[in-house]
Amino acid sequence: xxxxxxxxxxxxxxxxxxxxxxxxxxxxxxxxxxxxxxxxxxxxxxxxxxxxxxxxxxxxxxxxxxxxxxxxxxxxxxxxxxxxxxxxxxxxxxxxxxxxxxxxxxxxxxxxxxxxxxxxxxxxxxxxxxxxxxxxxxxxxxxxxxxxxxxxxxxxxxxxxxxxxxxxxxxxxxxxxxxxxxxxxxxxxxxxxxxxxxxxxxxxxxxxxxxxxxxxxxxxxxxxxxxxxxxxxxxxxxxxxxxxxxxxxxxxxxxxxxxxxxxxxxxxxxxxxxxxxxxxxxxxxxxxxxxxxxxxxxxxxxxxxxxxxxxxxxxxxxxxxxxxxxxxx
Numbered sequence: 001x002x003x004x005x006x007x008x009x010x011x012x013x014x015x016x017x018x019x020x021x022x023x024x025x026x027x028x029x030x031x032x033x034x035x036x037x038x039x040x041x042x043x044x045x046x047x048x049x050x051x052x053x054x055x056x057x058x059x060x061x062x063x064x065x066x067x068x069x070x071x072x073x074x075x076x077x078x079x080x081x082x083x084x085x086x087x088x089x090x091x092x093x094x095x096x097x098x099x100x101x102x103x104x105x106x107x108x109x110x111x112x113x114x115x116x117x118x119x120x121x122x123x124x125x126x127x128x129x130x131x132x133x134x135x136x137x138x139x140x141x142x143x144x145x146x147x148x149x150x151x152x153x154x155x156x157x158x159x160x161x162x163x164x165x166x167x168x169x170x171x172x173x174x175x176x177x178x179x180x181x182x183x184x185x186x187x188x189x190x191x192x193x194x195x196x197x198x199x200x201x202x203x204x205x206x207x208x209x210x211x212x213x214x215x216x217x218x219x220x221x222x223x224x225x226x227x228x229x230x231x232x233x234x235x236x237x238x239x240x241x242x243x244x245x246x247x248x249x250x251x252x253x254x255x256x257x258x259x260x261x262x263x264x265x266x267x268x269x270x271x272x273x274x275x276x277x278x279x280x281x282x283x284x285x286x287x288x289x290x291x292x293x294x295x296x297x298x299x300x301x302x303x304x305x306x307x308x309x310x311x312x313x314x315x316x317x318x319x320x321x322x323x324x325x326x327x328x329x
Contacts, residue, residue, distance in 0.1 A: 001117065001131075002117045002118055003117065004117040004124060004127050004128045004131060004132065005024060005025050005117065005124060006022050006023065006024045006124060006125070006128040006132075007022075007023050008020065008021075008022055008023070008040065008132075009021045009022075009023060010040055010041075010042045011042075012042055012044075012083070012085070012136060013044070014042075014044060015044050015045055015046065015077060016043075016044065016077050017041065017042070017043045017075060017076065017077050018041065018042045018043075019039075019040075019041050019072065020039075020040055020041075020042075021037040021038060021039060021040060022037075022038040022040050022087070022125075022128065023035045023036075023037055023038075024036040024037075024038065024121065024124060024125065026104075026121060036092060036093060036121065037092075038087065038089065038090075038092040038125070039069075039072075039087070039088060039089065039092075040085070040086065040087050041071075041072040041075070041084075041085075041086040042083065042084070042085050042086075043075045043076070043077050043080060043083065043084045043086075044077060044080075044082070044083040044084075045077040045078065045079075045080050045081055045082070045083075046081060046082070047081075047082065048080075048081040048082025048083065048236065048237060049082045049083075049138040049139060049235045049236060049237055050082060050083040050084075050085065050136050050137050050138050050139070051082070051083070051084045051085070051137065051138070051139045051140075051141070051231065051232060051235055051237055052085045052087075052133055052134070052136070052137035052139070052140045052141070053068055053071070053084065053085065053086045053087070053141050053143075053228060054068075054087045054088075054090045054140075054141070054142045054143065054194075055067065055068045055087075055088050055089060055090065055142075055143045056087075056088060056089030056090050056091055056092070056094070056095040057090045057091060057109050057110050057142055057144060057194060058091065058094065058100045058101075058108075058109065058110065058144065058147050059089070059091055059093070059094025059095040059096070059097060059098060059099050059100060059101070059102075060094075060098055060099055060100050060147040060148045060214050061143075061144055061145040061146070061147045061212075062145065062214075062215060062216040063143055063145050063208070063210040063211065063216045063220050063221055063223070063224040064088065064142075064143030064144065064145075064208075064224065065088045065089050065095065066216055066221045066224070067143065067221055067224035067225045067228055068086050068087075068088035068143070068228070069088045070225065071086060071225075071228060072086055072088065079238065080232070080237050080238060081236065081237060081239075082235075082236070082237045083136075083237075084232065084237060085133060085136065085137070087133075090109060090125070090129070090142075090194075091107070091109040091122065091125065092125075093121060093122075094109070098214075100147050100148070100149075101122075102120075102121060102122045104120070104121045104122070105120035105121050105122050105123075107120055107121065107122025107123065108122075109122055109125065109126060109194065110192075110193050110194050110195075111191070111192040111193065112126050112192055113126050113129075113130060113192050113193060113194055113196065113197040114126065114127065114130040114131075114197055115127030115128070115129070115130050117131075126194075129194070129197075130197055134197060134198055134201055134203065135201065137198075137203055138203065138204065138235070139173060139203070139204045139205075139231065139235050140198045140203050140204065140205045140206075141173075141177075141205075141206055141207070141208075141227075141228065141231055142194055142195065142205075142206075142207045142208075143207070143208050143210065143224055143228075144207055144208055144209050144210070145208070145209055145210045145211045145212045145216070145220065146209060146211060146212020146213065146309070146312060147212060147214060148212075148213070148214035148312065148313070149212075149311065149312055149313060149320070150209075150212045150309055150310070150311065150312055150321065151211060151212035151213050151273060151309065151310050151312045152209035152210070152211060152212055152273070152308065152309045153180065153181050153209075153273050153274045153306070153307075153308050153309070154179050154180050154181060154208075154209070154210045154211060154219075154220060154223050155179050155180070155181035155182060155183040155208065155209055155210075155250070155308070156174045156177040156178070156179040156181075156182055156183070156206055156207070156208050156227060156247075157174065157182075157183040157184070157185035157206065157207050157208065157209065158170040158171050158173070158174040158183075158184060158185070158205075158206055159184070159185055159186075159187070159190075159195065159199065159205075160184060160186075161199060163202070166199070166202060166204070169204045170199075170204055170205060170206055171184075172234070173204050173206045173231060173234060173235075174206045175247065176230050176231055176233070176234035176242055176244075177206060177208070177227035177230055177231055177234075178226070178227060178230050178242065178243070178244045178245065178247055179208060179210070179223055179227060179247060180223065180245075180247060180248065181247060181248050181249075181250055181308070182247045182248070182249045182250070183209075183249075183250050183251065183252070183308070183326060184249075184250075184251035184252065184329075185207075185252060186251075186252035186253075186254070186255065186257065188255075188258060195207060206231070208223075208224070208227070209309070210223055210224055212312055213312050214312075226243055229243070230242045230243060230244070248306075248328065249328070249329040250305075250306055250308060250326040250327060250328055250329060251326060251327055251329055252324070252326050252327070253303075253327055256302040256303065257302070257303070257305075257324055257325050257326060257327075258321060258324055259283065259284075259299050259301075259302065259321065259322040259323050259324070259325070260319060260320070260321060260322065261286060261297075261299070261311075261316050261317065261318055261319065261320045261321070261322050262297065262318060263286050263288070263297040263318060264286070264315075264316065264317045264318045265286045265287045265288050265289045265296075265297075265315070265316065266286065266287040266289050266314065266315060266316075267284060267285075267286055267311055267313075267314055267315065267316040267322070268284060268285040268286075268287065268296070269283070269284050269310055269311075269323075270282045270283055270284055270285065271283055271307045272307070273307055273308070273309070273310060274306060274307065274308075275306070275307050276304075276305070276306055276307075277301040277304070277305060277306070277307050277325060278301060278304050279300075279301055279302065279303050279304055280300050280301065281300060281301045282298055282299070282300055283299050283300060283301055283307065283322065283323050283325075284298075284299045284310075284311075284322050284323060285297065285298050285299070286299070286316055286322075289315075299322045299323070301325050302325060303325060303327065304327070305325040305326050305327040305328065306325065306326050306327075306328055307323060307324075307325060308323075308324045308325065308326040309321070309323055309324035310322070310323045310324075311323065
């Protein structure tokens with residue numbers, strides 16, 4: 001396969017802390033010989049595990065970038081054993097545009113793996129992760145939140161895997177991260193995901209959903225920062241005890257957990273995130289905004305559980321997620 005055009009201005013095998021870029025050549029109207037410069041930090045101290053930390057997989061999710069940009073200025077090589085690779089804004093064009101997908105090619109980084117070295121900008125970034133960064137890693141943490149269109153209870157997530165020994169390691173890492181909720185996550189469609197690419201390589205992979213609404217909060221950023229340090233301690237890269245509190249373990253037993261809107265209009269949510277719900281309980285109503293006097297479409301809980309995610313904007317379209325109900329383990 002053709003070589004990836006991205007070059008790194010850091011040396012992954014060099015001890016110390018390096019701040020640099022993943023340099024992707026990109027010729028466009030404003031810069032004939034220009035490049036997209038994706039910030040990266042590498043901290044290394046001798047032999048040990050490699051932890052790959054990413055945020056900004058989607059450009060409108062901010063807990064990851066805030067926590068990881070902060071980590072890049074505080075991490076010291078003498079404090080670690082092994083290597084930490086930090087990419088605070090993985091889909092950098094999307095991050096700069098404050099959008100879920102890239103403004104250059106509309107690429108959704110988390111649906112485009114394994115990428116393509118001769119493809120679009122987003123495909124080239126994905127290919128670099130697929131063939132260069134993921135093979136270096138022992139542990140992978142990808143920090144997500146709901147972006148502009150969703151809001152979640154703050155959870156760290158692992159997936160059910162065919163390899164139960166690998167799954168056990170992922171669950172242990174999820175628990176070590178110690179978000180307020182710990183989720184065994186069932187994806188709508190796992191095809192093309194960064195998660196899937198890492199898991200298929202046998203990596204210990206965890207991700208998060210830490211709020212949403214297209215911004216971050218002091219609380220959600222604090223969860224991300226604490227979780228990152230906990231993971232580094234869990235992996236043996238940092239010394240010290242984990243900073244842990246009670247985490248509520250939840251799961252998604254099947255796809256009925258996802259409640260999709262079958263109408264468009266004005267959204268009225270009837271429960272708050274994190275509240276317990278029962279089968280048949282009204283979760284939301286959607287009003288027809290083109291006429292008065294009509295009855296709203298009512299959406300109910302398909303099972304007993306916890307209201308774990310919700311549509312964020314006040315208006316909702318057909319096919320959008322109204323909410324997600326997870327089951328307490």
